[in-house]
Amino acid sequence: MSLLEENFRKRGYAFFEVDSTEEAVDFLLDKLKGKSVAFGGSVTLEQLGIYERLQTEASCIWHWKTPGCFTEAASAQVYLTSANAVTRDGEILNMDGSGNRVASTLFGHEEVLFVIGQNKLTDGLSAAVDRVRNVAAPRNARRLGRNTPCVLDGICHDCLSPECICSALCILRRKPSSCAATVLLVRQDLGY
Ligand code: SF4
Numbered sequence: 209m210s211l212l213e214e215n216f217r218k219r220g221y222a223f224f225e226v227d228s229t230e231e232a233v234d235f236l237l238d239k240l241k242g243k244s245v246a247f248g249g250s251v252t253l254e255q256l257g258i259y260e261r262l263q264t265e266a267s268c269i270w271h272w273k274t275p276g277c278f279t280e281a282a283s284a285q286v287y288l289t290s291a292n293a294v295t296r297d298g299e300i301l302n303m304d305g306s307g308n309r310v311a312s313t314l315f316g317h318e319e320v321l322f323v324i325g326q327n328k329l330t331d332g333l334s335a336a337v338d339r340v341r342n343v344a345a346p347r348n349a350r351r352l353g354r355n356t357p358c359v360l361d362g363i364c365h366d367c368l369s370p371e372c373i374c375s376a377l378c379i380l381r382r383k384p385s386s387c388a389a390t391v392l393l394v395r396q397d398l399g400y
Contacts, residue, residue, distance in 0.1 A: 215298035220383030246281035248289030252399035292344035293336035310378035325398025347400040
């Protein structure tokens with residue numbers, strides 16, 4: 209067992225690692241077959257094309273495809289998402305504007321499944337927070353066309369702008385006790 213796997217397992221997660229996006233899709237198709245699956249907003253999941261691939265295998269709901277479907281998504285068996293940063297010690301970080309994503313990683317689903325590209329791994333919590341605020345959030349703000357200062361220079365200015373996408377930073381020290389949770393690490397760069 210690798211040190212990374214050991215660190216996630218001691219925090220309560222099932223942990224799997226694959227080398228390619230193709231292997232990640234195969235893993236997800238097998239694991240999610242026959243389930244109801246809600247998707248969190250995630251460029252990683254978009255890049256994998258897993259929503260489209262799962263259509264005939266599972267019941268899928270994603271607010272990126274069906275705007276406003278949050279109530280239906282909240283009752284899905286599985287919540288599929290990524291993370292903005294993950295420490296090699298096993299902590300998982302997500303920043304959220306509306307709150308649906310971090311809420312769903314904490315409570316309400318039978319299982320949460322995190323798909324993580326290798327570019328999200330950091331050494332320590334401080335580096336992880338820095339990644340969230342100065343890499344992931346500015347890029348997401350730019351993707352969404354927000355009028356925030358980070359869009360101009362790629363650096364967080366700790367704004368309280370009306371268009372700020374950073375309302376809540378969730379740091380999962382360990383798996384919440386109310387659900388099962390799996391980390392799938394993909395040895396490729398995915399998302400922001
Ligand atoms: S807090 Fe504001 S400036 Fe900082 S990353 Fe979020 S949206 Fe950008």
